[in-house]
């Protein structure tokens with residue numbers, strides 16, 4: 288058999304598999320429509336988007352993946368299939384911190400897939416307002432974002448908002464040098480958010496020691512400015528390169544390759560248990576010796592692992608601080624429930640911000 292014949296044979300097999308896949312995906316979509324009908328029959332309060340079910344499906348796909356495709360890759364494909372199925376049930380409107388091309392947009396699409404209607408907003412407070420008003424079903428906001436430096440703003444919003452956390456998204460952050468210039472020698476200015484410039488300092492010192500570094504509001508804004516010049520570049524994401532038709536002069540220029548940032552999904556409800564969950568809460572204690580220790584003791588007693596603690600001024604008294612704490616476990620689990628009962632006695636303030644599945648993708 289010639290190599291052309293061999294190729295033809297494998298391609299025919301691929302065609303047959305694609306026909307099967309198409310039939311199966313269509314069958315799955317019809318099931319989603321059937322689910323929607325059942326949910327519709329339950330009336331007003333029904334939830335079309337089920338974060339716990341999605342997390343469960345994606346975890347199973349990753350665990351059962353036989354290869355040769357990578358587990359993350361396969362889960363991403365199923366993420367998109369589910370996103371399209373959900374859009375058949377009810378198209379979701381998701382607000383994110385814009386403009387287009389930001390890492391928060393990438394986080395929103397990573398979490399919900401591309402079939403949602405994703406809408407950019409200019410400020411974190413706008414996203415909270417839109418979700419509170421019901422104009423958006425969910426919002427995606429940065430919380431530990433080393434790139435855009437807005438973590439405190441998000442945390443502050445939770446102090447006054449009734450919204451709950453329905454999910455988390457983690458994103459590996461890669462910075463690229465984007466430009467219209469033909470090569471590095473032609474770059475005289477580099478725009479980016481100051482945090483991104485700082486994260487690429489070593490690379491910039493080495494390869495662009497004479498270029499002026501200009502700090503701007505967002506990396507998407509930097510890409511926009513670089514697109515308007517022949518001798519400028521931006522440190523920004525791949526999405527920004529596509530959006531502003533810029534060439535990638537250098538890839539992955541961050542000094543720290545493991546740079547990951549975290550985003551939260553906010554909504555009017557949190558998520559039912561998925562099997563691997565986190566609970567976020569806001570705690571405050573009297574400003575006295577041992578106060579913080581007493582606040583954290585219930586978690587240790589219940590064997591709960593704490594994944595994060597941040598402190599912020601409460602703005603209600605000069606020395607009053609509130610603590611944002613994340614623990615592993617769902618608030619309906621006996622351990623978290625017991626810790627919360629104990630905390631109610633020990634803390635001035637104990638506000639549960641929500642339980643949600645640990646990020647799968």
Ligand SMILES: O=C(O)C(=O)C[C@]1(C(=O)O)C=C[C@@H](O)C=C1
Pocket residue numbers: 319322323335336337338340341344368369370372373376
């Ligand atoms: O199981 C459901 O409740 C569905 O609506 C189906 C489905 C899916 O495609 O598997 C779609 C959307 C939900 O967010 C979760 C799962």
